[in-house]
Amino acid sequence: MYIHKTQSGCVGNMEYTFSPLGDQAVMIAVEAAISNLSQRKVNAIVARLDEVAPSWMVEYIPAYTTVTVIYELGEFIGKHPPFEQVCLRIQEILIGVQDVADTEQRIVSIPVLYGGSYGPDLDFVAEYNGLTPCEVIEIHTSGDYTVHMIGFAPGFPFIGGMSEKISAPRKETPRLKIPARSVGIAGMQTGVYPIETPGGWQLMGRTPLELFLPNEHPPSLLAPGDKIRFYEITIEEYKDLRGDDE
Amino acid sequence: MITVIKQGLHDTVQDLGRYGYQRFGVVAGGAMDPFSHRVTNMLVGNEEAVATLELTLVGPHLLFEEDALITIGGGDLTPMVADEPVPMWKPVLIRKGSELRFGAARAGCRAYLAVAGGFDIPEVLGSRSTYVKAGLGGLDGRALRKEDILRFNSSSRLAEVMKGKLVSGLPLRAADWQITPKLLPNLSGHYEILVMRGMQYELFDEESRHHFWNESFTVSSQSDRMGYRINGPTLRLRESIEMVSEAVTYGSIQVPADGNPIILAADRQTTGGYPKVGQISSVDFAKLAQAKAGDQLSFKEVTIEESQRLFIKQEMDLRVLRAAIRNRLR
Known part of the structure; x- marks a missing residue:
C-alpha cells in the first residue's frame, strides 16, 4: 500500500489496512482494485458496523474498496494515541x-424516457458507437447493473455493469446544469x-423517479449492492408517473 | 424575531453539520469555522450545536423586532448598531427596534451570529445546516434574502439572567468582559496551517512535496463552502494513477490532473477520486474558514498524533471556557 502510516489486521480470510483520513476518520481498505470480492468485503464490514454501532462512531462512508469510519475524537482521551485506539x-x-x-439483493426497476430534449446526447452515443439510437436503448435496458456506492451528490449511485x-x-466541456433525474453515460x-x-456525462434520458428523498429514511432510493434494471417509457407514461408538468 | 432588511453576500443558517447520511451521498455541511460557531453559542448560553448565522465577506442588515441577547464572533465584518460598533466575542443585548448592520470584512472572511435560544428552524435529516446545492435545511434550503423573518427559540435560564444584567435604555449594551484573545485566531491574511500527510502523499514527486511544505499558496476567488482552490507551484505525481473513488473529508487537499490543489471544506462531496496530498488538522479549520481570496496559506507538517493531541487540548480549553462563561453569566 502507498500509505505513509498504516496498521493492518487479518481476520479469517479477510485482510485490510487502516489509514488515517485526517484526525477524525480512519479508512479501512480491503482491496486495491474494484472486484466482486471487494464489494462483498465492504458490504460485510458495513453490516458488522451497523450491528455493533459503537457509541464513538459518528458514521461511516462505504466506497468501492474502502469503508471510512468517522469517529468522535473526544471519546479517545487516554494513554494511547487515539488513532491507534x-x-x-x-x-x-x-x-x-x-x-x-x-x-x-434488491432489484430496483428504473423507468427512463430516452432521447429528445430529455436525452440530448443519445444520438451522439449512438453515432460514437456505430449504432442506431434504438440499439443503444436496447443495450442500455438489457444490462444487468449493480450499485457499487453512493457518493458525489445526495443519492447519486455509482453503477457498474454497463456494456x-x-x-x-465525457463531454469535453461539462454542462453547467444537468437537470435532476437525468440518466447519463461516462466511459464505462x-x-x-x-x-x-x-x-x-452524456445524457441519454430522464427518469421520473426521485433518487434523493430528503424527507424519508433512508434518504436515498438506492443502496450499495442493489441490482438495477432500466426500462423504456413513453412521454405519456413519464408525465403520468411525475404527476406534474415537467 | 429578526427581519432581514438587506441581504449580505451569502448568509446561511449553520450548525455543526448533518452527520449520519454521508453514506447516502448527503454532504455533511455545517459551520465552516466550527470554533467560532461553538464559542458564540457558549457566549449566549446556548448548547454548542444550536444553529447560528454564518455571514460571508459582506454581511446583512438585520432589524431586531424584539430584545435579543447575541454574540458575534469569527471574522470582523464591521457590525454596527446606529453609529456604534458592536463588540465581538462577548454577549450583547440588542434592544427591540434596533438595526444591526454588517459592512465589509475588516479581517477574516466569515462571521457567526448566535442568538440566545437559537433560530426556530426545522431540522432536515438531523440538522439545521443550509446546503444550497440540494436546497436542504436552513431557511428553505437557501441563503437569506431581503424580507426573510427569523424567529428565535426560547433562551436558556443563563441567557435570561444575563439579559437582566444588561438591560438599559440604550439600543445596545455589551457585557463588561470578553474571552481572552489568546484563544482566538489571528486574522492576518497569511495563515500557517497544520497539515498531515495525505492518503496519497507518497505518490507525489519529490519536488512537488518540497514545494508543498516550503512555498506559499494564494487563495483563489473560486473558493466557497464546498472547497478552496489555491494557486502556487503545481504538484505532480511521480506517475499517473487510476484512482478508485474513496471517502474525503473537511480539510482533504486533493490534487486534480492540472496540479492545482483544491482544499475541501464544509460542503464537500462525500467521496472523491483525486489523490490527496495532505489533510488539514481539525484545529486549523477555523483559520481556513477565515481565509479569503488573495490571502496566503502555507502548510506546516504535523503527525496524526500531534494533530489529535492539539485537538484534545483545544477541547479542554473549550471546557474551561464554558465553565468560565457559566460563572460570568450567572
Missing part, C-alpha cells in the same frame, strides 16, 4: 467477519443525477 477497537469489532456472498458497446467519453459507467448539478 480506534484501529484496535475496529479490529475487535471485525473479528469473524466473513466476505460471504450476499444473501439478499462497453455503448460506452462514450452509467448513472442518474439525483439533483441539478454541473457535470460532463
Whole structure:
C-alpha cells in the first residue's frame, strides 16, 4: 500500500489496512482494485458496523474498496494515541467477519424516457458507437447493473455493469446544469443525477423517479449492492408517473 | 424575531453539520469555522450545536423586532448598531427596534451570529445546516434574502439572567468582559496551517512535496463552502494513477490532473477520486474558514498524533471556557 502510516489486521480470510483520513476518520481498505470480492468485503464490514454501532462512531462512508469510519475524537482521551485506539477497537469489532456472498439483493426497476430534449446526447452515443439510437436503448435496458456506492451528490449511485458497446467519453466541456433525474453515460459507467448539478456525462434520458428523498429514511432510493434494471417509457407514461408538468 | 432588511453576500443558517447520511451521498455541511460557531453559542448560553448565522465577506442588515441577547464572533465584518460598533466575542443585548448592520470584512472572511435560544428552524435529516446545492435545511434550503423573518427559540435560564444584567435604555449594551484573545485566531491574511500527510502523499514527486511544505499558496476567488482552490507551484505525481473513488473529508487537499490543489471544506462531496496530498488538522479549520481570496496559506507538517493531541487540548480549553462563561453569566 502507498500509505505513509498504516496498521493492518487479518481476520479469517479477510485482510485490510487502516489509514488515517485526517484526525477524525480512519479508512479501512480491503482491496486495491474494484472486484466482486471487494464489494462483498465492504458490504460485510458495513453490516458488522451497523450491528455493533459503537457509541464513538459518528458514521461511516462505504466506497468501492474502502469503508471510512468517522469517529468522535473526544471519546479517545487516554494513554494511547487515539488513532491507534480506534484501529484496535475496529479490529475487535471485525473479528469473524466473513466476505460471504450476499444473501439478499434488491432489484430496483428504473423507468427512463430516452432521447429528445430529455436525452440530448443519445444520438451522439449512438453515432460514437456505430449504432442506431434504438440499439443503444436496447443495450442500455438489457444490462444487468449493480450499485457499487453512493457518493458525489445526495443519492447519486455509482453503477457498474454497463456494456462497453455503448460506452462514450465525457463531454469535453461539462454542462453547467444537468437537470435532476437525468440518466447519463461516462466511459464505462452509467448513472442518474439525483439533483441539478454541473457535470460532463452524456445524457441519454430522464427518469421520473426521485433518487434523493430528503424527507424519508433512508434518504436515498438506492443502496450499495442493489441490482438495477432500466426500462423504456413513453412521454405519456413519464408525465403520468411525475404527476406534474415537467 | 429578526427581519432581514438587506441581504449580505451569502448568509446561511449553520450548525455543526448533518452527520449520519454521508453514506447516502448527503454532504455533511455545517459551520465552516466550527470554533467560532461553538464559542458564540457558549457566549449566549446556548448548547454548542444550536444553529447560528454564518455571514460571508459582506454581511446583512438585520432589524431586531424584539430584545435579543447575541454574540458575534469569527471574522470582523464591521457590525454596527446606529453609529456604534458592536463588540465581538462577548454577549450583547440588542434592544427591540434596533438595526444591526454588517459592512465589509475588516479581517477574516466569515462571521457567526448566535442568538440566545437559537433560530426556530426545522431540522432536515438531523440538522439545521443550509446546503444550497440540494436546497436542504436552513431557511428553505437557501441563503437569506431581503424580507426573510427569523424567529428565535426560547433562551436558556443563563441567557435570561444575563439579559437582566444588561438591560438599559440604550439600543445596545455589551457585557463588561470578553474571552481572552489568546484563544482566538489571528486574522492576518497569511495563515500557517497544520497539515498531515495525505492518503496519497507518497505518490507525489519529490519536488512537488518540497514545494508543498516550503512555498506559499494564494487563495483563489473560486473558493466557497464546498472547497478552496489555491494557486502556487503545481504538484505532480511521480506517475499517473487510476484512482478508485474513496471517502474525503473537511480539510482533504486533493490534487486534480492540472496540479492545482483544491482544499475541501464544509460542503464537500462525500467521496472523491483525486489523490490527496495532505489533510488539514481539525484545529486549523477555523483559520481556513477565515481565509479569503488573495490571502496566503502555507502548510506546516504535523503527525496524526500531534494533530489529535492539539485537538484534545483545544477541547479542554473549550471546557474551561464554558465553565468560565457559566460563572460570568450567572
